[in-house]
Amino acid sequence: MISESSSFVKGMMLGGLFCVFVTFIGHNKMGHGTKAHHHEHHHIQAPNKEDVSNLSEGERMELSHSIRVYCIILVKPKDLGNWAAVKETWSKHCDKAEFYSSESVKVFDSIVLNTNEMWVMMRKAYKLAYERYQDEYNWFFLAHPTTFAVIENLKYFLLKKDASQPFYIGHTVKSGELEYVDGDGGIVLSIESLKRLSKIFEDPDRCPEQGGLIWKLSEDKQLAVCLKYTGVLAENAEDSEGKDVFNTKSVGSLIKEAMANHPQQVVEGSCSDMAITFNGLAPNHMHVMMYGVYRLRAYGHNFKDALVFLPPAGSDND
Amino acid sequence: AHCLQEMASSKSLLNLLTFTFGSTIGFFACYMLFSIVLEKQVVIQPDILHNDPHGEHSEETGSDQLEGQMNFNADAGQHQDENKNIAEGLYQKVKILCWVMTGPQNLEKKAKHVKATWAQHCNKILFMSSEENKDFPTVGLETKEGRDQLYWKTIKAFQYVHDHYFDDADWFMKADDDTYVILDNLRWLLSKYNPEQPIYFGRRFKPYVKQGYMSGGAGYVLSKEALRRFVNAFKTNKCSHSSSIEDLALGKCMENINVEAGDSRDTSGKETFHPFVPEHHLIRGYLPRTFWYWNYNYYPAIEWPITHASAMDNYGIIPPIGKLLPNSR
Numbered sequence: 001m002i003s004e005s006s007s008f009v010k011g012m013m014l015g016g017l018f019c020v021f022v023t024f025i026g027h028n029k030m031g032h033g034t035k036a037h038h039h040e041h042h043h044i045q046a047p048n049k050e051d052v053s054n055l056s057e058g059e060r061m062e063l064s065h066s067i068r069v070y071c072i073i074l075v076k077p078k079d080l081g082n083w084a085a086v087k088e089t090w091s092k093h094c095d096k097a098e099f100y101s102s103e104s105v106k107v108f109d110s111i112v113l114n115t116n117e118m119w120v121m122m123r124k125a126y127k128l129a130y131e132r133y134q135d136e137y138n139w140f141f142l143a144h145p146t147t148f149a150v151i152e153n154l155k156y157f158l159l160k161k162d163a164s165q166p167f168y169i170g171h172t173v174k175s176g177e178l179e180y181v182d183g184d185g186g187i188v189l190s191i192e193s194l195k196r197l198s199k200i201f202e203d204p205d206r207c208p209e210q211g212g213l214i215w216k217l218s219e220d221k222q223l224a225v226c227l228k229y230t231g232v233l234a235e236n237a238e239d240s241e242g243k244d245v246f247n248t249k250s251v252g253s254l255i256k257e258a259m260a261n262h263p264q265q266v267v268e269g270s271c272s273d274m275a276i277t278f279n280g281l282a283p284n285h286m287h288v289m290m291y292g293v294y295r296l297r298a299y300g301h302n303f304k305d306a307l308v309f310l311p312p313a314g315s316d317n318d
Numbered sequence: 319a320h321c322l323q324e325m326a327s328s329k330s331l332l333n334l335l336t337f338t339f340g341s342t343i344g345f346f347a348c349y350m351l352f353s354i355v356l357e358k359q360v361v362i363q364p365d366i367l368h369n370d371p372h373g374e375h376s377e378e379t380g381s382d383q384l385e386g387q388m389n390f391n392a393d394a395g396q397h398q399d400e401n402k403n404i405a406e407g408l409y410q411k412v413k414i415l416c417w418v419m420t421g422p423q424n425l426e427k428k429a430k431h432v433k434a435t436w437a438q439h440c441n442k443i444l445f446m447s448s449e450e451n452k453d454f455p456t457v458g459l460e461t462k463e464g465r466d467q468l469y470w471k472t473i474k475a476f477q478y479v480h481d482h483y484f485d486d487a488d489w490f491m492k493a494d495d496d497t498y499v500i501l502d503n504l505r506w507l508l509s510k511y512n513p514e515q516p517i518y519f520g521r522r523f524k525p526y527v528k529q530g531y532m533s534g535g536a537g538y539v540l541s542k543e544a545l546r547r548f549v550n551a552f553k554t555n556k557c558s559h560s561s562s563i564e565d566l567a568l569g570k571c572m573e574n575i576n577v578e579a580g581d582s583r584d585t586s587g588k589e590t591f592h593p594f595v596p597e598h599h600l601i602r603g604y605l606p607r608t609f610w611y612w613n614y615n616y617y618p619a620i621e622w623p624i625t626h627a628s629a630m631d632n633y634g635i636i637p638p639i640g641k642l643l644p645n646s647r
Contacts, residue, residue, distance in 0.1 A: 005336075007333040007334075007336045007337040007340065008336045008337065008339065008340035009340060010337060010340065011336065011337035011338060011339060011340025011341035011342075011343075011344065012340040012341065012343055012344030012347075013340075013344060014337075014340075014341045014344065015340065015341030015342055015343060015344025015345035015346075015347075015348070016344035016345065016347065016348040017344075018341070018344075018345060019344070019345045019346075019348035019349055019352070020348060020352075023352055049399060266434070284597045284601055284604075285597075287597065287600050287601055288596045288597055288600060291596060291600050292596075296500075297503075298405065298500055298502040298503060299404070299405065299408075299502045299503050299505070299506040300402065300403075300404035300405030300406075300407070300408055300502050300505075300506070301400060301401070301402055301404075301405050301502065302400065302401035302402075302403075302404070303399065303400050303401075304399045304400070304401060305399075306399075
């Protein structure tokens with residue numbers, strides 16, 4: 001009896017130790033080899049109105065044409081309702097939008113990735129996008145079908161940013177040492193970042209297809225890890241007042257929280273006027289957003305936008 | 319000796335099994351522990367107000383001022399380049415008094431949000447309730463609450479407006495506490511008419527009344543002359559006080575006193591007053607063809623989608639969270 005119980009205890013201790021060992025190995029692997037950017041938050045801002053209005057008409061036109069956004073939307077059959085809504089609404093404002101699905105779906109055309117795992121889907125999608133479109137687009141926006149994006153505001157945000165620099169932008173979150181862009185708010189990569197990403201995909205030690213040993217990281221964290229190895233760091237996007245422009249929540253949720261937390265400044269404290277994304281929208285809400293953002297107008301108010309981004313030729317827009 | 323050996327081997331086998339079992343338990347116990355601990359570390363929610371993912375940021379932007387009552391409106395500084403001249407001109411030219419139908423139980427839930435948002439764009443705003451509330455403030459109509467009291471409340475509310483604010487406005491809008499009104503667009507509509515004309519506008523329904531009547535939920539607006547005639551109608555018994563269907567009764571009364579039911583559609587024939595939330599109106603097929611609504615509309619419905627913009631005035635029945643934000647643009 002005693003010998004059994006002692007062997008049980010010994011077994012438990014060994015099991016526990018082994019687990020601890022494995023965990024630390026896993027963690028070290030992830031943190032290993034990254035540059036010493038401890039506790040640095042990276043914030044990146046939208047252009048100032050002055051920056052833009054100082055440009056000549058010709059320069060502005062040139063700039064607006066030079067920003068070409070390719071949209072990747074990762075979908076699964078269960079997302080069909082949202083997939084349809086995204087297809088009919090905001091994705092039409094991308095210079096090109098393609099849907100990358102886990103499996104083939106009868107109703108819609110898509111690029112079939114033949115995997116159900118988010119990280120693998122993301123890898124394959126980025127790889128394909130780079131292979132096919134590296135010469136045609138300079139900014140790559142990845143989103144989930146529950147996200148609503150205002151592409152014009154994205155383009156305005158990217159206006160004076162050089163795509164040949166390694167940008168990795170969105171709504172950032174810090175997890176220990178790792179700062180990553182939360183996939184729910186949308187992920188923006190410049191062509192340079194995508195190029196570096198494609199290279200590190202070939203490195204199975206630093207950027208494995210399977211993620212951590214036992215602890216699987218979410219795909220947005222995986223992406224951050226791989227990018228970090230190439231020297232690309234996540235930056236949190238803000239407007240000129242410091243408000244987030246990529247949102248991982250819906251307008252309704254943000255307002256609800258604001259009403260609870262700071263009822264004296266509901267909209268001011270939560271939503272940016274030039275917000276780029278909101279997340280957690282049901283298909284019907286996407287249509288309402290399209291209406292509110294693009295069609296509904298208050299008579300007598302003239303918003304003298306410095307730039308106009310026209311929808312791509314041939315797209316039947318709202 | 320053989321016996322002992324057997325016993326020993328079975329005992330060691332048992333020990334081995336126990337050991338393995340123990341190690342499995344130990345491993346999973348530790349796994350559970352780690353997943354709890356590590357998960358906590360991973361979920362760091364950014365602080366929305368300060369727009370800072372970690373909360374330890376050195377440069378404080380300090381936008382923490384509390385500004386009196388719930389300040390929903392974005393401040394003017396947000397829209398530095400916005401030119402509001404035309405809208406401001408219309409504000410002076412087309413004076414609208416809004417009164418919102420509410421009740422004691424809805425002040426916190428609904429009326430408060432109306433007050434924080436679109437109501438601020440009326441030239442004058444009043445909240446009508448069965449009881450007076452000096453703090454909100456609401457006007458006490460001294461009625462009971464309830465759907466069957468709606469017409470009576472409406473009559474008393476218009477009476478109150480007529481007695482106290484007749485000269486302060488050209489147009490008199492009634493809305494519910496779950497309605498959202500885009501005043502700029504309402505002014506654009508009304509700017510084409512003379513307030514001395516006996517006319518009223520809203521979402522026109524065709525049954526029961528020859529010239530049609532206006533949906534209560536979508537809100538309706540009376541010209542000065544229409545208000546004058548409406549209030550007088552009860553003094554001269556041209557209209558009856560009692561009815562349990564507010565919008566229909568008002569519509570019948572309007573017809574009796576020769577107030578015209580106006581056409582509030584925009585230049586492309588699309589409706590500007592809406593009895594339901596936007597989804598119901600925007601999404602084709604949302605409301606089934608068998609729904610009463612389709613038979614009630616006075617004008618033929620124009621199908622979505624159409625490629626040019628339509629100016630919409632009014633939505634009905636939106637819960638506070640669902641309110642759109644055109645107000646802050």
